[in-house]
Amino acid sequence: MHTGRRGSSGSDNPTADEPPEWSDVDDDAVEERVVELAEQGHDPSQIGQKLRDEGVKGTPVPDVKLATGKKVTEILDDNDAGNDLPEDLRNLLARAVRLNEHVDENPQDHQNKRALQNTESKVRRLVDYYRGDALDEDFKYTYERAKELL
Incomplete structure (x- = not known):
């Protein structure tokens, strides 16, 4: 998304309608x-x-x-055992918080400033995707809010 590289192709799970015979777990x-x-x-x-x-x-x-x-x-x-945030959003928020703290300590680190911008961009897109469903309608991403949620 934020690079000029082509990315890597992943593999697909084999199509199956029922679990294999050797895995007969209740x-x-x-x-x-x-x-x-x-x-x-x-x-x-x-x-x-x-x-x-x-x-x-x-x-x-x-x-x-x-x-x-x-x-x-x-x-x-x-079973009411899930997290309040989706896993992908939680991981991106954690990365954004780490990068933000790093950039505060190292203001000349331009590469990580750019990485922080890209990560925050991804967070905002994910927040738009989850808004109203897994997140409140008025949820907005800020560094303070991310730190508070984690």
Whole structure:
């Protein structure tokens, strides 16, 4: 988005309608494990990785949505265990706060000033996307507000 490079192509998940035979985990057990990991402070992406790597009772879960019919964030919302901010917005706010503190300490660091401008631009776009749904209608990004939220 903010570079002249071409970017990298990612891989797509294989299309599947049902979980593989070797992963026959009960969907209630998966939901319990998701809530347990969320209470330990893990983000939804980290929960998916832990379920893929560690699994539930030793059996890996390759795809939570195939196993339960719900995404990790939907499971967290159903059990009131989710965060108040979406994960991508929270990560960008944390980066903006770190960059802002760095630029305050190092005013001649022009490269990171530019990185801060780009990050804040991304934050504003995401705030516009989430406004009214996951965020209040009158939510505006400021450094102080971001620091307060984190």
